Amino acid sequence: MKDVTKMSDDFDRWYTDVVRKAELADWSGVRGMMVVRPYGWAMWEAITRAFDDMIKESGHENWAFPLLIPREYLMKEAEHIEGFAPEVAWVTRAGGNMEELEEPLAVRPTSETIIGPLIKRYIQSHRDLPKLTNQWNSVVRWEMRSRLFLRSREFWWQEGHTFHASAQEAIDEAAMILDYYRSIAEDWLAVPVLAGRKSPAETFPGAVHTLTVEGLMRDGLALQMGTSHYFGQNFARAYDISFSNKENDRELVYSTSWGISTRLVGALVMAHGDDSGLIVPPRVAPVQVVVVPIFRDDQGREKVERFVKEWTPQLKAAGIRHRVDWRDERPGDKYAHWELKGVPIRLNVGGRDADAGQVEMVDRLTRQKVGVPVEGIARRLAQELDDFQKKLYERAAKFQQDNSYELGTLDEVIAHYRDKGGFVWTQWCGESGNCLVCNRPAKYRVALAKAY
RNA sequence: CGGGGAGUGGCGUAGCUCGGAAGCGCACCUGGCUGGGGGCCAGGGGGUCGCGGGUUCAAAUCCCGCCUCCCCGACCA
DSSP states (O other): OTTOOOTTTOHHHHHHHHHHHTTSEEEOSSTTOEEEOHHHHHHHHHHHHHHHHHHHHTTOEEOOOOSEEEHHHHTSSHHHHHHHGGGOEEEEEETTTTEEEEEEEEEOSSSHHHHHHHHGGGOOBGGGOOEEEEEEEEEEOOOSSOBTTTBOSEEEEEEEEEEESSHHHHHHHHHHHHHHHHHIIIIISOOOEEEEEOOGGGSOTTOSEEEEEEEEOTTSOEEEEEEEEEEETHHHHHHTOEEEOTTSOEEEOEEEEEEEETHHHHHHHHHHOBTTBOOOOGGGOSOSEEEEEOOSSHHHHHHHHHHHHHHHHHHHHTTOOEEEOOOSSOHHHHHHHHHHTTOSEEEEEOHHHHHHTEEEEEETTTOOEEEEESTTHHHHHHHHHHHHHHHHHHHHHHHHHHTEEEOOSHHHHHHHHHHOOSEEEEEEEEEEEEOTTTOSEEEEEEEEOOBO
16 A cells, blocks of 8 residues: 555554545644544444433433542542652633633643542432442543544543442442443454453552553554443542441441543454454444546436436435445555545446446455346345354454463563563462462463553 | 753654755545445645744755654653
8 A cells, every 4th residue: 555654564663654645533733632534533432322311221320520630629539649740731821911820720631530429419419329420521631742643632531430329339330340341342443352451560549449440552562442430438438438237337438440441442453454454343434435436428427427316315225334436546546545444335337337336345354356136136245244244353363362371481471572572461469370470379370462 | 950862744754964936645626437345547736844033145955943743761640
């Protein structure tokens, strides 16, 4: 392909090239701040719709909490602020004369510290619990090094914050949401993930435990694709979020928080793409089927146009997101263009096809061309898209399998990562076998990976 | 934030060492030939040379400051 670095030559450049040439996103000129373009945003929208439906189904409600957080709020939970302090951006001046504010305001890096003190107003009794909140917003983290979608100073996400009357209920909530995230990754993005608990060092600041789903990218590095935290009463203690239980005793709530972000768009690029560009899973594809008309002159064009208009309404009725590319370009350009954009299925339609009452179907994975009658085409395409989604998942699952290893000693692990990537399973302080690091009986089975 | 590199029409770049009319390819616009895998011909438009200051008769070019981007580290969804 023109102008895109080959994946095998330089994965990082390939990634940047694809994200920009496929019109997903760009840098803005303000360091670390990205512009998400419509084609990229449409993928995020598909994810947001899917997830929003899931959480509404289980009783969560969307709120909007403030962008700016008073310093005193932010400082309350000691571990939390210690973890986030290095990446918080502050508003210290305002107004026409840029006057210094008396109290600096933090631009939210995440909203535990503003939701806590605000939500307590609405929690008096166990009858007010659980309180299941979520918000769709953007947050700012003053990252020192940025990559489109994967690490930008501003990113878009959802942050769920829930408050419960018992520890078990909160623990269950965090686990349930993690499974939603697994579903988003696997069922929607076609990226198989490892779901599990983070080590203490990687636990979210202020959390009792942090659960994540981790996907494997095609360069062998792992990417965190969603996190769900159980806080115990840590934030409740910091903000005095309490309720009267059934015995009329005052008790601190148990809380959770969880998030997925626009990073997932980067994940699907890196998990599925190839040297020709993106490969987008049908369920989140802004364009699932593209029609490329082929003709020589006006009569040819009219003929193809009439033919295409006969059956495209069926696609619309069937809810298949499709586009007919009437741009004045040559067919070869259009093929390359839509391959770069990763559209799962392309239909080439010329005069010969019109005569035969068929189209030439090409899928982005195999690129094999097959004739498909327009009779019943909507149903056929729906089936093809379904198959495509499955094949894409299977391909990624095989990749994950082929890049997973079982190793016993630290030396083996170090040697492994000298020239390979992937997931390495091993023992860490466990019942069977000995700990990789200290060689004492291991307690956990752990997966390791180089990560983004 | 540390170390290294770089900013020249939308994109990629030449020119900078040694100061003296801003060039090329792609993309774009117009017309024509074309059209089943990235085609061809002709004509055309578009640049405060990242920003600010300095040196000079004269700065893309030399000097100072800042901003942004890329690569490598530490930190991170």
